Amino acid sequence: VGVDLARVKNPPAGAIAIVADILDPAVAARVQSELGGRADLVTSDLAPKLTGIAARDEARSRELIDCALGFAITMLKPGAAMVVKLFMGAQFKDIVDSFKRHFGNVEVTRTKASRPGSSELYIVAREFRG
Numbered sequence: 001v002g003v004d005l006a007r008v009k010n011p012p013a014g015a016i017a018i019v020a021d022i023l024d025p026a027v028a029a030r031v032q033s034e035l036g037g038r039a040d041l042v043t044s045d046l047a048p049k050l051t052g053i054a055a056r057d058e059a060r061s062r063e064l065i066d067c068a069l070g071f072a073i074t075m076l077k078p079g080a081a082m083v084v085k086l087f088m089g090a091q092f093k094d095i096v097d098s099f100k101r102h103f104g105n106v107e108v109t110r111t112k113a114s115r116p117g118s119s120e121l122y123i124v125a126r127e128f129r130g
Protein backbone atom coordinates (compact mmCIF):
# COMPACT_ATOMS: atom_id res chain seq x y z
CA VAL A 1 0.00 0.00 0.00
CA GLY A 2 1.55 3.31 -1.09
CA VAL A 3 0.64 6.95 -0.48
CA ASP A 4 1.67 9.87 -2.66
CA LEU A 5 0.23 13.23 -3.68
CA ALA A 6 0.85 12.12 -7.27
CA ARG A 7 -1.09 9.34 -8.98
CA VAL A 8 0.87 6.17 -9.80
CA LYS A 9 0.22 5.49 -13.49
CA ASN A 10 0.73 1.70 -13.62
CA PRO A 11 0.85 0.24 -10.10
CA PRO A 12 2.10 -3.37 -10.13
CA ALA A 13 -0.44 -6.14 -9.57
CA GLY A 14 -1.38 -6.38 -5.90
CA ALA A 15 -0.25 -2.84 -5.09
CA ILE A 16 -2.74 -0.25 -3.83
CA ALA A 17 -1.75 3.35 -4.57
CA ILE A 18 -3.60 5.93 -2.49
CA VAL A 19 -3.49 9.52 -3.74
CA ALA A 20 -3.41 11.60 -0.56
CA ASP A 21 -1.42 13.97 1.60
CA ILE A 22 0.52 12.04 4.22
CA LEU A 23 0.14 15.07 6.52
CA ASP A 24 -3.62 14.38 6.63
CA PRO A 25 -4.20 12.42 9.87
CA ALA A 26 -7.05 10.44 8.23
CA VAL A 27 -4.61 8.73 5.82
CA ALA A 28 -3.20 6.28 8.40
CA ALA A 29 -6.67 4.80 8.99
CA ARG A 30 -7.17 4.37 5.21
CA VAL A 31 -3.83 2.57 4.88
CA GLN A 32 -4.55 0.36 7.88
CA SER A 33 -7.92 -0.58 6.45
CA GLU A 34 -6.34 -1.50 3.07
CA LEU A 35 -3.63 -3.53 4.83
CA GLY A 36 -6.12 -5.26 7.10
CA GLY A 37 -3.81 -4.79 10.08
CA ARG A 38 -0.37 -3.57 11.04
CA ALA A 39 2.66 -3.52 8.74
CA ASP A 40 6.00 -5.38 8.79
CA LEU A 41 7.75 -2.52 7.00
CA VAL A 42 7.20 1.18 6.24
CA THR A 43 9.44 2.83 3.64
CA SER A 44 9.55 6.55 2.85
CA ASP A 45 11.22 8.51 0.08
CA LEU A 46 8.92 11.48 0.67
CA ALA A 47 10.47 14.73 -0.48
CA PRO A 48 9.01 18.23 -0.77
CA LYS A 49 9.09 20.29 -3.96
CA LEU A 50 12.36 22.18 -3.57
CA THR A 51 12.19 25.98 -3.52
CA GLY A 52 15.97 26.61 -3.45
CA ILE A 53 15.56 28.38 -0.10
CA ALA A 54 17.72 26.09 2.05
CA ALA A 55 16.09 26.78 5.44
CA ARG A 56 12.61 26.34 4.03
CA ASP A 57 13.46 23.15 2.10
CA GLU A 58 15.12 21.64 5.16
CA ALA A 59 12.13 22.50 7.39
CA ARG A 60 9.69 20.91 4.89
CA SER A 61 11.88 17.78 4.61
CA ARG A 62 12.00 17.52 8.40
CA GLU A 63 8.22 17.88 8.59
CA LEU A 64 7.80 14.97 6.14
CA ILE A 65 10.30 12.76 8.01
CA ASP A 66 8.59 13.47 11.34
CA CYS A 67 5.25 12.72 9.71
CA ALA A 68 6.57 9.44 8.20
CA LEU A 69 7.90 8.39 11.62
CA GLY A 70 4.60 9.26 13.32
CA PHE A 71 2.77 7.35 10.59
CA ALA A 72 5.02 4.30 11.08
CA ILE A 73 4.50 4.35 14.85
CA THR A 74 0.74 3.94 14.34
CA MET A 75 1.24 1.38 11.56
CA LEU A 76 4.05 -1.04 12.48
CA LYS A 77 3.94 -4.33 14.34
CA PRO A 78 6.32 -4.59 17.31
CA GLY A 79 9.69 -5.82 15.97
CA ALA A 80 8.98 -4.38 12.50
CA ALA A 81 11.24 -2.11 10.41
CA MET A 82 11.34 1.22 8.60
CA VAL A 83 13.58 2.58 5.81
CA VAL A 84 13.67 6.34 5.22
CA LYS A 85 15.53 8.42 2.65
CA LEU A 86 16.92 11.72 3.86
CA PHE A 87 19.58 14.26 2.97
CA MET A 88 22.50 15.22 5.18
CA GLY A 89 21.74 18.53 6.90
CA ALA A 90 21.89 20.43 10.16
CA GLN A 91 19.06 18.35 11.67
CA PHE A 92 20.59 14.98 10.78
CA LYS A 93 21.66 13.89 14.30
CA ASP A 94 18.36 15.02 15.79
CA ILE A 95 16.45 13.01 13.18
CA VAL A 96 18.51 9.84 13.78
CA ASP A 97 17.97 10.26 17.55
CA SER A 98 14.21 10.46 17.01
CA PHE A 99 14.37 7.04 15.30
CA LYS A 100 16.53 5.60 18.10
CA ARG A 101 13.76 6.42 20.58
CA HIS A 102 11.40 4.04 18.77
CA PHE A 103 13.66 1.35 17.26
CA GLY A 104 16.20 -0.92 18.96
CA ASN A 105 18.58 -0.98 15.97
CA VAL A 106 19.17 2.10 13.77
CA GLU A 107 21.76 2.23 10.97
CA VAL A 108 22.55 4.99 8.49
CA THR A 109 23.70 3.84 5.06
CA ARG A 110 24.13 4.88 1.41
CA THR A 111 23.16 2.96 -1.70
CA LYS A 112 25.36 2.31 -4.73
CA ALA A 113 22.52 3.79 -6.78
CA SER A 114 22.92 7.27 -5.24
CA ARG A 115 24.67 9.78 -7.48
CA PRO A 116 28.36 10.32 -6.58
CA GLY A 117 28.58 13.41 -4.37
CA SER A 118 24.88 13.25 -3.44
CA SER A 119 24.08 13.88 0.24
CA GLU A 120 21.33 11.24 0.03
CA LEU A 121 21.33 8.78 2.95
CA TYR A 122 19.03 6.08 4.26
CA ILE A 123 18.02 5.35 7.82
CA VAL A 124 17.40 1.62 8.28
CA ALA A 125 15.54 1.20 11.56
CA ARG A 126 14.81 -2.29 12.88
CA GLU A 127 13.25 -3.77 16.04
CA PHE A 128 10.34 -1.33 16.41
CA ARG A 129 9.66 -1.11 20.13
CA GLY A 130 5.87 -0.88 19.71
Ligand SMILES: C[S@@+](CC[C@H](N)C(=O)[O-])C[C@H]1O[C@@H](n2cnc3c(N)ncnc32)[C@H](O)[C@@H]1O
Nearest residue numbers: 003004005006020021022023045046047048049
Ligand atom coordinates in the same frame (compact mmCIF):
# COMPACT_ATOMS: atom_id res chain seq x y z
C1 LIG B 1 11.60 11.56 -4.37
S1 LIG B 1 9.91 11.53 -4.95
C2 LIG B 1 9.62 9.79 -4.88
C3 LIG B 1 8.51 9.36 -5.73
C4 LIG B 1 8.30 7.85 -5.88
N1 LIG B 1 8.33 7.16 -4.61
C5 LIG B 1 9.31 7.29 -6.83
O1 LIG B 1 10.19 6.53 -6.42
O2 LIG B 1 9.19 7.60 -8.00
C6 LIG B 1 9.10 12.22 -3.56
C7 LIG B 1 7.61 12.06 -3.57
O3 LIG B 1 7.08 12.60 -2.34
C8 LIG B 1 5.75 12.97 -2.63
N2 LIG B 1 5.23 13.84 -1.57
C9 LIG B 1 5.73 15.03 -1.16
N3 LIG B 1 5.00 15.53 -0.15
C10 LIG B 1 3.99 14.64 0.07
C11 LIG B 1 2.90 14.59 0.99
N4 LIG B 1 2.69 15.59 1.87
N5 LIG B 1 2.08 13.52 0.96
C12 LIG B 1 2.29 12.51 0.07
N6 LIG B 1 3.31 12.49 -0.83
C13 LIG B 1 4.15 13.54 -0.82
C14 LIG B 1 5.86 13.68 -3.97
O4 LIG B 1 4.62 13.74 -4.62
C15 LIG B 1 6.89 12.80 -4.69
O5 LIG B 1 6.25 11.86 -5.54
